[in-house]
Amino acid sequence: MCGIIGYCGPKPAASVLLEGLKRLEYRGYDSAGICVWSPEGLELYKRKGKIRELAALVPAGAAAPAGTCGIGHTRWATHGEVNDLNAHPHLDCSGRIAVVHNGIIENYLTLKEKLIAEGHRFASETDSEVIAHLIEKYYSGDLLEAVRKALALLKGTYGIVCLHRDHPDRLVGARQGSPLVVGLGSGETFLASDVTAIISHTKQVVYLEDGELVSISPQEFKTTDLKDQEVEKKVESVSWELEQIEKGGFTHFMEKEIFEQPESIKRAMSGRLDLEEATAHLGGLNMSNRDLLNVERVRIVAAGTSWHAGLVGMYLLESIARIPCTVEISSELRYRNPLVERNTLHFVVSQSGETADSLYAMRELQRKGATVLGVCNVVGSTIARESDGGVYIHSGPEIAVASTKAFTSQVTVFYLFSLLLGRMRHLSADAGRAFIQDLQSVPLKVEAILAGSRAIRELAVRYCQYKDFLFLGRGINYPVAMEGALKLKEISYIHAEGYSAAELKHGPIALINEETPCLFLVPDDGLREKIMSNIKEVKSRRGRVIAVCAAGDREVRDIADDVIEVPRAHETFYPFLMVVPLQLLAYYAAVELGRDVDQPRNLAKSVTVE
């Protein structure tokens, strides 16, 4: 959602903040602002639109803000429309306190009414502004103390950073439900909602936990809790490299991330496959072999693309490990008062590790005694830290809002886990070995698909004027069809729905005409003949058909209007090969339509609000 950065050090803060905001823009991009300390008072710049528009507003050259301490924010609106006034930072009445906030203050209306009755004047419609006024109310020389008193009144979630006119080289931050990390440089200290904002400056970080406050100066930081008890923190090292968060010659992050998949899939399995024992090793599970043997059921919980990856996982766990598995949308599970059965292992799948729906679902499950493993990308993220164990997918930073490489890596982890559990049950060593070889051949096959991207681009150019699409698949490729539809709609804004091809006749077939292309996933698996019949049903109703099929499938080529061929594989491994063309199709369609591919409208990476 929103992105936060704070800086205290020797450099002019404005340029550090703008650079950080640029790197955080994928977290929210409807408006942005910075506030920098200066001897004359706080200098505030905020503007609706992208960071480049804010940068144009901030004076450059001799007039540039000279202050070396400041805060910045990129917004994804929740309360109040998108305009300059509602952009952060927000000031108190005196203009001496500035605050940036991620999250939602649920009781802000009550607090606001009370503050107005006490004489405070509000400038915005946001929930966040109450924080600045509360700090003003409680401030009597000690900023940390005033923030602590203000926080005691808040209900909801926050990651905040505040700056005060009386403290030229100090910032105070706090976290409750929205991530905040301290970056330790030499003679400079940072606060950020996300390490990508600061890794060009430092890789030494300290992750705050919920209920913690931090006070930073250029030389030091001090962490306390809401009762003012000092908290010892561990300094950790971030492994991401700067080039991983840059486009490196690609036009968009999404394009780069699609093309990184041969490598990211390899990384997800690297060091985890054991050909001799024909199994997988997943070190972070924190479970003994006995614990794993006792697993009778698996439940996977996630949102969006990660939910689709979980659905692929369900097919794998049931077919390879022969373990019953259910997959649920995290936002639904949480409010359903879920039953936690004995011997059920839970997974929460989340690229960011910060998705509020998934995090709260995990906490609810843990409260009921469940063991929950995380499948996360972002090291040190909240789900990664609070889960009872887990597996990092090691995709490297995913910056494009539309998830691509995280999906294939999450899926890879489920192949590994299914192999591990399968080998502890009925799967023979020979079958395990064949499974490993098939899995290891996936990156090369994905590379071959990427090498044929030009043909997919041409297809996207020809089809992008259609208004509605159906994506249809069966079995393990049914969630891939849903993922393809999600990719297309979220970045090109073309309406698309993913269905099981068998469901077509139960309703969606009513939509079929020349104007609604159907994209069928037709691997050469046990369901191929069934899908061929579905294609014929569409053709006989004059529908247009694009088919993604196994290389050399003449029958599909003869019946479909257009075909994307993918390398042949064992039927279990087609999800990798089916999803990549769909990612490319969505990407090229969005480019052709002139969409903002990396930052599609209304969306943001890492959905930290409910």
Ligand code: F6R
């Ligand atoms: C779609 C997309 C989202 C996320 C979802 C969950 O391209 O990126 O659907 O998959 O918001 O996010 P994580 O995996 O970070 O929990």
